[in-house]
Amino acid sequence: MPLLVGPAHSTGALRDLGQPRLDIDEHLTLRPWCDGDAATVQAAFECPDIQRWHVRRMDTPDEALAWIMNWAAGWHHETEASWAIVGRDDRPIGQVGLRSISLFEASAQLSYWVLPGARGTGIAAKAAGTLTRWTFDTVRLHRIGLQHSTANQASCRVAAKLGFALEGTARSSLIHADGWHDMHIHARLRSDGSII
Numbered sequence: 001m002p003l004l005v006g007p008a009h010s011t012g013a014l015r016d017l018g019q020p021r022l023d024i025d026e027h028l029t030l031r032p033w034c035d036g037d038a039a040t041v042q043a044a045f046e047c048p049d050i051q052r053w054h055v056r057r058m059d060t061p062d063e064a065l066a067w068i069m070n071w072a073a074g075w076h077h078e079t080e081a082s083w084a085i086v087g088r089d090d091r092p093i094g095q096v097g098l099r100s101i102s103l104f105e106a107s108a109q110l111s112y113w114v115l116p117g118a119r120g121t122g123i124a125a126k127a128a129g130t131l132t133r134w135t136f137d138t139v140r141l142h143r144i145g146l147q148h149s150t151a152n153q154a155s156c157r158v159a160a161k162l163g164f165a166l167e168g169t170a171r172s173s174l175i176h177a178d179g180w181h182d183m184h185i186h187a188r189l190r191s192d193g194s195i196i
Helices: 035-044 048-054 061-077 123-139 153-161
Strands: 029-032 081-086 092-102 107-114 143-149 165-176 179-189
Touching (some): 029 061, 029 123, 048 107, 107 123, 123 143, 143 153, 143 165, 153 179
Antiparallel strands (some): 029 081, 143 179
16 A cells, blocks of 8 residues: 655665764764773773663673664664764763664653763763754754653753753653653754754
8 A cells, every 4th residue: 555655864874974973062072982992981881870670680791792883873874873972082971862763753761971070061961962953953863752760860960951841741660670661752843943
């Protein structure tokens, strides 16, 4: 049966761009992950807060390396993408990414985390804002969603700061180690205007 609408973007629209480096400001950059980041990734997933909200841990360097390699495959297949948030020394201090990319529907879900030593300085919002602007301006996606547990107040503050409208609450929709969580559903549309 024929579809009544065509895809918003054709296959290759993301992959053919090549995953770029994106400057956040004079101190911070987003760059693709590399094999040398495995120790930092493993350490990140030893953090109880990152484990809690991202529902995983990594016990070996090989698991961290597989996590990094998975992002390269996601870019190739145009299903997901992730960038390391790095300082001037090019060492990762966090992650920002796009999950559940649909070129057909011109949409994606935003994700992020920051290492404990870099928290409280607005890095998550700066990185997420930079990626959101690039996604709207360059990739021309229509909608970016952001979901988090209602118990994750820090993530809710990032969403609010970036103007991701709270669209509702999905009751008991994601399981964490401590049980089922209600999830806030936020989103921005490209037509919503500029991001701080």
